[in-house]
Amino acid sequence: MFIEEVLAKRYKAVLENDPESLKSLYDLNSVNGLYAYEHQKKKIKYLQEWTAKQGVTFTGIDFRVTLRRVAKKSGGYGVNFSVFTVYSYSYNDNPRVINRFKMGTYHSMDIIETGENRIIRREWYTDPFADSMNDALLNNEDLRKIITEGKPRDFSGLSQRRKDAVAYADKYCGGSLDPSEGFLYNKKYKNYNYSGGDCTNFASQVLYEGGKFRMNGAWGYFKEGTGAWVNADAFKSYLLYSGRASTLAYGTYPQVLKASYLLQPGDIIAYCKKGKAVHIAVVTGADSKGYALVNCHNADRFKVPWDLGWSDKGITFRLIRVHY
DSSP states (O other): OOHHHHHHHHHHHHTTGGGGGGGGOOTTTSSHHHHHHHHHHHHHHHHHHHHHHHEEEEEEEEEEEEEEEOOOOOEEEEEEEEEEEEEEEETTTEEEEEEEEEEEEEEEEEEEEEEEEEEEEEEEETTTTGGGGSSSSOOOOHHHHHOOOOOOOTTTTTOOHHHHHHHHHHHHOOOOSOOTTTTOOOTOOOTTTTTSSSSSHHHHHIIIIITTOOOOOOSOOOOOHHHHOOOHHHHHHHHHTTSSSSEEESSHHHHHHHHHGGOOOOEEEEEETTTTTEEEEEEEEEEETEEEEETTTEEEEEEEEETTTTTOEEEEEEEEEEEE
16 A cells, blocks of 8 residues: 555655655655655654664554545545554663554645656645754754663552543543554544544543543533643643642753652643743653653553653743642
């Protein structure tokens, strides 16, 4: 299938740092085709910078495509599909230990036929790395030393409410993730991905369904979610001002990196632009160096390093300790 061939070449280009190999996949004579290629080129650059900052190497990228809709269009086809991707990485000072995280994305692609070949004229998807691809990544030896000197963390002493919150976050973190593993969205709740984003709705569900926090007039779901239930900044403010949570640290990535090792599964990270929270993720574990991992919606994430896709210079982070 053409889409699988495209994705295989893309991920190979990431592993080999070879964006030039992707040019033949796109209609570079069209504005949208050129944009789609340039986007992939930026993504490869970002991932190379992130792995250098992290002191890791991607050891493999596996994927699975689910076709959702195919429609005949002038000169080709319009295709909607989702992609479930598993990234494997190891720390450069301990290559035998493999860490994995999973992401899910929804795509809309226009494919045209040129003789015996097919090329991409347009593609749109909510890229989990999009917020980080326009600025050089913060990367220095001090940051890398903090990360690579990290140790495995023991979460065996978590409270039952935290364990239940993480179990809910793991089960319902992705409608685009591998259905054979049971990933899905909870159909009791509206999916807000197409009307502003579902990340906060998901985090609220984690605290209510898993963490057993009670709803109230300010924070609740009554056929629709209240502002504090679905809006990232309102959710952050509600947690802090209600006393249900407190701030562990706030600032830029270098300012909060050390404090991030204090995060426990069930805690919250708010990603902020100009001081306002624009995205929410739930901490669900840590990798082999103790680096915090998160689950969230929008671009569906499962056990993803907490800053991946959010390394832009304009981003600040609020690390939130939830009081279970």
